[in-house]
Every structure is written in C-alpha cells, then in structure tokens.
Amino acid sequence: MIVLAHISDTHLDEGAQAHGRAEAMMRHLATMTGIDAVVHTGDVTDHGTLSEYAEAAKVLTGPYPVLHCPGNHDRRGPYREGLLGEDAEDGPIDRLHRVTGRDGTEALIAMCDSTVPGEPHGRLGDATLAWLDDALRGAPAGVPMLVGFHHPPLELGIPYVDGIRQVDAERLAEVVWSHANVAGILCGHAHTPAVMRFAGVPLAVAGGVVSTLRLPYEPDAEAIVDLAAPPVVSLHLLGGDAERGWSLITHHRAVTLP
Template structure:
C-alpha cells in the first residue's frame, strides 16, 4: 500500500505565539467574585502547556490583566508569568484592557514610568512585527482608538516586516453575539478596517469577550481568545449575560509562509481514551 503521508505538505511554522487573555487577577488572598481563583487557573494553564514541550516565540496577553488595576494584582501575575516564560524561553507581551489602569500597568508590567498615555508598542519577534494597540478609554469599558493612535499605526505599518504583522488589542473588531456586550465593543470598527486594509497585517488578536470567536476584518482574520478567569455562557436568553467558572482556555497561533493557524486549547485535564505516536499511527495505516 502507498505510504499515506510520504512527506509533510507544510513546512514547520516560522513563528509560534501563545495567546492568553483576560486573566483578571485580584489582590493576594482574594478570589474573583468570591469564587474564581484566577491565579490557580493561570498556573494550571502553564503546567499543562509545559508538558507539551512547545517553545513559543512570545506569549501575548490581550488585556484585562488585573480585574481592578490593583498594584498587588500586577505584582501577583508577574510572579506567575515571569518564571513560566523563562522556563519555556518566551518573551512576554502585555496589552491593556478596560479593567487595567495605565500607570501601574506601565510601571509594574512594562517596567516603565511613561505615565498615563495610551500603551502602544511595536515588538520585533524574529522578523514578525507585533503591534500592541491600546483600545481602552480610561473610566469606561468600551473600546476606542484615537486619531493620534491611527496616525501612529499608519507610520508603524508604512513599511512591511519580513514576516508580516500581528495586531494585538483588547477590544476585538468583531460583532458581539451577546447583546449586552454591544455596549462595550470597539467603536468605529470600519475605521480600523480601513487603517489595516492593504497592509502586511496577517491577523488581529483580541480578548474582552470571555469566549472564543473568529471573524475577518478587511479580509484579515480576527482571533479572540477566551478568558482564563471565567467565561460567558452563550446559551443564555437574548439580552442576558451569565459568567461561569468553566470552559476557560487559551489559543495557539502558528504562522506559516502563506497562512496563520489559530487553535483553541481548553484548560483542565479530562480522561484519556487513547494515545499513540506518529510511528504507531503510520504502522496502523500501512
């Protein structure tokens, strides 16, 4: 019988990003809503991921790092993330969310004293440009990108990067499945579409919604990671929101020469029903 797979159809990914969102850390000794252990969930994520042996180029957190912008919460998450990232050899990229506060976010996550201006940055990851865009509006929960930010973004995208660009922001430019979330979505999404159309942007990464979803904008894929703290129950009556302590997860982002692969990974162990190696499967298929 002919070998079912004599050679791979795709070369290995050029870049691998671990995409995590909405950790909502609280101060030491506290639980989110009195029941959700945000720190335990994130530690479980890293412990489970470490068993894969995978080595992402970067870990991108798309916002709502702290639930109320508390300094203690930022210190607490650094104590979890820094050693985990060092163990797998990955740099960490932080994105502002509507629950975050710029000054302590900058000081305690970015080791910067740049003040309360929008937290926007360009990071080169082995030829892949990752643009972090601050979509927050201080004192509010919806998302906006200012005129000054659009000027900055146009300049950042003026020249293509060797492996293209990812944009990471908290408020994703997608429709909201849950009606209440329309009140806190990214405003003027068409302007954002116009800003990235025709550029080398290969994908947009977001969070905020507390559930996984996927869309396109200006023909560019948008991937929204679920939360690690709690998630939204999508089986609710129209006009309702119901958070639940379950179905948490994270995303893997693999970039190939002509495509970007987004994969959803749930947090939490379940009983195994089978396990085999590539060699065993190849033998079985022969």
Template sequence: MIVIAHVSDIHIDAGERATARTRAVLRHLEELPYDLAAVLVSGDIADHADPAEYDRARALLTGRHPLVVCPGNHDDRAAFRAGLGPLLHEEGDPAPAAPVDQVLRGDGFVLAVCDSSIPGKHDGYLEDSTLERLDRVLTDTPRDTPVLVAFHHPPVPLNTPYVDEIRQFGEERLAALAARHPHLTAFLAGHAHTAAATTFAGRPLLVAPGVVNTIRLPWEQPSPDSPYVHRDALPGVAFHVLDAEGRLTTHYRTVPVGG
C-alpha cells in the same frame, strides 16, 4: 513555523481562583516541548487595577517564551505601567496616562499591540496616536513580513449582547488603515471571554478564550447562580500558527486546573 500562544482576561484579584487558573495556563505553556515565538496576554490583567493585583500578576507572568501584555477595560494605564513595566515593549518614554502601545519584532513576524482601553470606560477605542504609530510600524515593516495586530476589544459585534455593547468603536478608521497595508495578516483580541473567530477588514479576527471564566452565549441555558458566565468551564488558550506559505491557522485548547 511560527507559533504564538494567546491568552486573555486573567482578572487577577486578591483571591486564589484567578491566580490558580492563570498559573495553570502559564505552566502549560512553559512545559510545552517547543519554543513559542511569543505569548500574548490581551488585556484585563488586573480585576480592579489595584497595585497589589499587578504585583501578583507580575510574579505569575514569567517564563522562557517572549511575553507581551496589553491593558483592557479593567486595567488602569498608569498602574499597569507601574506594576508591569519590566514586561512592556514600549518605544520611547510615554507619559503614564498615554496609550500602552507596544511592538514585538520576532523572527519572521511582527506583533503590533494597540491599547484599545478608554480611561474610566468599559468600551474601546483606538486613539489617533495609536493608529498613527500602527501605520508607521506597518510602513516600516517589509511587505513580505506578516504583521499581527492585537488589542483587547474586538472591533465588531460577536453576537454576545452584553459584550457587544462595550466592544471597540470607531473601527472604520482601523479598517481604512488596514486597506493600505496588505501584510497586515490578522487581528487578535480578548475581552469577550470566549474562543471566537470572525473577520474584520477582510482579515481574520481571532478572539482568545477567557482564563477567569467563559461567557454564556445568548442561546445557552443560564444558571441561577451565574447567569452570564460559565464559572466551571476550563480556562483556554489560542495557538496562532504562521506556516512557511504565510497561512495563519488557529487552534484552541483548554487547560486543566489543579493537580
């Protein structure tokens, strides 16, 4: 059984709130009586892409499990690389402003991480070089090995208008690529600050909950002080489980903060 923990949107800044929530989630994973195959943090590591924020994030993102982090729309590629370089699984020597594309090859699975960020913008798009690299990874991976593809921006609407406006676009190119590779098992994303499950290109699309906060859905009651997010909702984590039959199951958990 392969278990991958998936967290997202930690938004580390100069304050203590995001740090405390991130620390609680990572401590929860560290104290599990099970060795995880990987821990994926799918974007928005820093809130303002400040070097000091990445220094703080790097000190937090430690533990005994293999770790993969990818950028989101709040991150800056060059600052991300400079601050988190030792944590990255890049191949070759990419330029500072190039997409931060990574591959983690585990025992019985491959996690292909694609940079969907667009410098200077909040919506997402996979550059041609990213899709070409992903195509090579899938081609070079045996057909009996499941490949999970991760990025920050979901490539479909999630019925959250303020997030859907800045989702990943140009998704038809990714769908065409997926059609050529049946061992592409699922897509993993963040960005939406809510636990969600849907489909894309005939595969599961699994969205991790936000650590820093949880988005309010359109049919939920807003509050005067925070109309768009639940600031008091607990941070969460998704556990993606690949069993011996190749079936993927996802469990979502919340994590207490403090204590």
C-alpha cells in the same frame, strides 16, 4: 512559521480563583514545546492596582516572552509602573514586538491600547492608529504583522459583550486595508473564543482565563459568566508569505484545572 499561544483576561485580583487559573494556564504553556511567544490581550488585572500588577509580573512568566496590552479593567499608570517598569504616565500603551520562529522566520506584533480610561467599551485613539499606521509602513519587506488589542472591533452575536465592543472601528479597517502586511488581528475582552474576518484578515478572540462568557444558545445564558468552565488557550500558527498571502491557523485547547 511562528507559533503563538494566545490568552486573555486573567483579571488577577490577589484572590485564589483568578490566581489559580492563571497559574494553571502558565504551567500548561510551560509544558508545551515550539511556542515562540505568549500573547495576552488585556484585562491583565481586575482593578488595575500596583499590587495586582506585582502579582501579574510574578504569574505571567515562563519559558517564552509574554507580550501584552491593557484592557478596560487595567489602569495605564499602574500598568506602566508595575508591569513595564516605566514612569506612571497616562498615555496609550502601544508596543511593537519582533518575534523570531524556530526556522528563523520573523513576525512583528503590534500590541495596541484600545482602552478608554474609565469606560468598559473600547476605541483606538488617533495617536494609537497613527502609531500603528507608521509601524506597518516601516515594517521590513516580507515580514508579516499581527495586530493585538483588547476590544473586538466587531459584534460577536453576544448582546452583553457587543454593547461594550470597540467603537469607530472603521478607522482601524482603513489602516488594515491600506497595508498588505497585516496577517491577522488578535483580541480578547469577550471571555469566549471566536474567529471571524475583519478588513480582509482573520480576527481571533481568545477565551477568558478567569471565566467564560455563556453564549445566548447555552443553558443558563442569563447568568452570563461561567466560573467553572476550563480556561482555553488559542494556538496561532502564522505562515505563508508576502506573495501567496499570509496564513493564520488557529487551534484551541482547554486547560485542565488542578
């Protein structure tokens, strides 16, 4: 079994609010045992500057590898330079990771770039979809893959975020349907945890570390953002096997702020 801590939307901006919340989350994760990796599904920084990525590189560390992808608030060039130590070029940031659980089981995690530079909504570009399709085809037999990106590919029933979701998602659905080794999809952007199905697999949206989106059913829904609600981490337990099917169990835990 693989255990992943899934966080999202730290929006680090060199200010105390975002910094303190991200730090509290990472400190909380460091106290947990049995986690194999942390997955961060984007909006790592708020403005995508080099100094914000320097802050992110310092804060988003701990006893586990931290796998991440950009969100609409990130910028590819500085993200590459400040967070990945690469040249600042503007192509999509797609990265494949291999994670090994304590019992020796393995999983692949494809972190994809769903950003459209300069736009709040998302779309997986042709190059990213082709890269994902290749990664799924080339995966070793019996090893499941989780696909991560920032923008949910479905409506969540929240008008504000539905208006800036991932568009043209039927192209992704086609890729997922054509490979039996996709065990689930992880995303962020909504700043509120949610679970649904997409193309026959579980899809989990992580809460926002920096803030929580109010649901239309809550008091003060028109205020949209709740800056006081505690950040939530999703713990995903990936198990099962290729014959009986993969299973993804998701637990949620609110993190107390200092």
